[in-house]
Amino acid sequence: MNRHLISAADLTRDDALLILDTADELARVSDRPIKKLPTLRGRTVVNLFFEDSTRTRISFEAAAKRLSADVINFSAKGSSVAKGESLKDTALTLEAMGADAVVIRHSASGAPARLAGWVRGTVVNAGDGSHEHPTQALLDAFTIRRKFGRSAGPGPGRGGSAPGGALDGLRVTIVGDVLHSRVARSNVLLLHTLGAEVTLVAPPTLLPVAVGAWPATVSYDLDSALPKTDVVMMLRVQQERMNAAYFPSVREYSRRYGLDGARMAQLPEQAIVMHPGPVNRGVEIAAEVADSARSTIVEQVANGVSVRMAVLYLLLGGAEAQS
């Protein structure tokens, strides 16, 4: 595995499966009375958040703390960034403080890749602009694997466990604002690596220019895609990144690309509904769908901690990788 986790494309199939299998074991720690492992004792993880985030920051913080790392939270508000400090100077400050890992969220695509060249520690991308959000893709893959019974289970292998499987043959439909979505890009890359067939459904205005080069098929019609899907992943309409009119009205978008109860009924019986959050109820997903038994939204958050523990352990737990 690489020393950093910047893009889902950095992960080979074996890397991804190792992370998911490790997360399967670490998820069991969450069921114990003492939800803590001593593995990263004495190591420092800095959460460097230049952009607002609830679940990702809390999730990384919980993951690092469960591995006994020291966590320093940094948010741009109330820091020297507000006084005009550059990313590089912030990075050098972290370096001087001896951060072993930096978890960075930034509104600029590519900021984590730049940071990786400036610090000695490990850099984990927690979302950069509309580029990537690899740990979200990992937790989504983890959730899908669990829901379709492909997780690591009891078996004759190491420690009486059988490694989990990939997602070969599963049909995943990602719906909505693909253009602004780092979650979509990371998911397409990772799900493809893991063997899933990915379909993107969005209005033409909300698809990136180079989408033809992505390992996914593209459709503009949600109703025809739904009956042939095992997993439907709804994306948030990112109004804050929209500086132009990408669709005539929120209501029209919702009618054509929103998932309501009637559309959910078209899904095959075993299909699940995912959403990376935060949810715009009534825009991309109806409240009744978000709260239905098929929805994995809350589970995704819980799985996020296990997956991020696995990532931090695999990147920080062993000897420093020669890179």
Added chain:
Amino acid sequence: MPAVDPASPSAANSGTANSGTANSGAAAGPARDTPAARKAVLAAAEIRRALTRIAHEILERTDGAAGVVLLGIPTRGVPLARRLADRIEQVEGQPVPYGSLDVTMYRDDLRLRPARALGRTDVPAAGIDGAVVVLVDDVLYSGRTVRAALDALHDLGRPRAVQLAVLIDRGHRELPVRADYVGKNLPTSKQEVVRVLLTEVDGEDAVVLSRAAPAATASTGSGA
């Protein structure tokens, strides 16, 4: 941050650490022509007998295995724990709870090697509070795995007592650890690698002694 724990002696329990003295020792040591000479020390029947004896010793020492929980340490301690549980049940007619205890996250040599995959921790539903936990592993060597296992147990509950059963005790302890039940004491040199092979994992039952290959001997079964 390299070498945070220089005090920890070489990662001896993997057989990978050939120190300088080890190399010179090999030159002066007894002549062995084939570097990877493989010598079977225990055959399947002997392993079977050793386990049967350990099962009886556990029964004697614990008053018929009352309150005993067998926890195997991955990888090969797990099938051994299962076999011991089977034998105890055959003798006493009472099932003995058994499970597995992965100690990877508690090891003191994590930083010496790349991060490794985790084994499974599977504790019987009744838990370990107040139980007599018998840790089961294939080879007892430096004692560091057992130290890690004691830490791992501490996070899972409070056993009444903890005992240790190993198939092979090869000596060279680096910590004050001893086994309560030993299948066979096997005097070894540090340049040798002991591998326990079990049908469940390796397709055959045997204990094999070989010289450490000069290259990476990432043999998982060699240390405890």
